[in-house]
Amino acid sequence: MPVPGFLLVQGVHHDEYDNWNSRYQQWNSVHLSPHRDLLAEWQAAVRAQGMRYGVTFHHEYSWWWYQSARPPSPPPPPTPPPLSR
Numbered sequence: 367m368p369v370p371g372f373l374l375v376q377g378v379h380h381d382e383y384d385n386w387n388s389r390y391q392q393w394n395s396v397h398l399s400p401h402r403d404l405l406a407e408w409q410a411a412v413r414a415q416g417m418r419y420g421v422t423f424h425h426e427y428s429w430w431w432y433q434s435a436r437p438p439s440p441p442p443p444p445t446p447p448p449l450s451r
Contacts, residue, residue: 370417371417371418372412372417372418372419372420373408373412373417373418373419373420374419374420374421374422375404375405375408375419375420375421375422376421376422376423376424377405377421377422377423378423378424383395383398385404385405386403386404386405386406387403387406405421
């Protein structure tokens with residue numbers, strides 16, 4: 367079975383969770399669960415197979431994910447009063 371020549375992994379989730387031991391924030395895979403440097407592990411495994419390795423960042427989603435410019439859902443309609451008999 368042929369082996370692909372590269373692995374491309376996501377470095378940061380859209381909620382700013384880093385998949386490595388980031389020195390910029392505590393919201394990452396080493397300080398929180400699973401308490402492992404996922405990027406370092408993937409890199410070592412890929413290079414041990416003689417493959418190329420890359421990391422992607424999809425920060426476009428991070429920039430608008432929590433923006434206040436995104437309107438909230440409309441409130442539910444008011445509950446009608448009970449019917450009188």
